[in-house]
Amino acid sequence: MRVRDEEQRLAGAELGAELGERATLVQFSSAFCAPCRATRRVLAEVAGMVPGVRHVEIDAEARLDLVRRLGVLRTPTVLVLDAGGRVVRRAAGQPRKADVIAALGEAV
Numbered sequence: 549m550r551v552r553d554e555e556q557r558l559a560g561a562e563l564g565a566e567l568g569e570r571a572t573l574v575q576f577s578s579a580f581c582a583p584c585r586a587t588r589r590v591l592a593e594v595a596g597m598v599p600g601v602r603h604v605e606i607d608a609e610a611r612l613d614l615v616r617r618l619g620v621l622r623t624p625t626v627l628v629l630d631a632g633g634r635v636v637r638r639a640a641g642q643p644r645k646a647d648v649i650a651a652l653g654e655a656v
Contacts, residue, residue: 556618556635558627563604567633570600571655573648574627576608576620583642587624594648600631601652630655 560566563574573591577584588605595603608615608623618627621640628637628651637651 557633558614558629558635559633562614563606565604566602567629567631568595568600568602570598570631571602571652572629572633573601573603573652574629575603575605576611576615576618576623576625576627577605578608578623581623584624587626587642590643590645590648591626594645594652598649598652598656600656628652628655 558574563572573595575584575587575591577588588603591603591605595601606614608620608625614620618635624642625638625640626643626648627635628648630636636655639647639651
């Protein structure tokens with residue numbers, strides 16, 4: 549997972565959900581994306597294991613404004629936000645559970 553050069557922040561209102569108390573895993577998905585389903589399971593499992601972490605899934609096609617603003621080029625794309633909504637990590641493609649847990653270490 550990598551972080552972009554410029555600092556980006558997202559608010560709960562932009563995501564349509566409250567941010568996690570400690571961190572938020574934001575997943576951009578599309579309807580016919582098989583890796584998106586697997587990513588959903590991994591992120592939900594990690595969010596369930598780590599107190600204060602929330603998983604938010606966003607339909608990329610329905611939120612083209614965010615897709616363009618954040619430079620999302622493929623689905624799934626996962627953003628790891630700290631408690632203040634700052635993007636600390638991002639990855640395209642299906643992440644491994646261990647990588648998600650490691651990325652959360654930077655956010656909490």
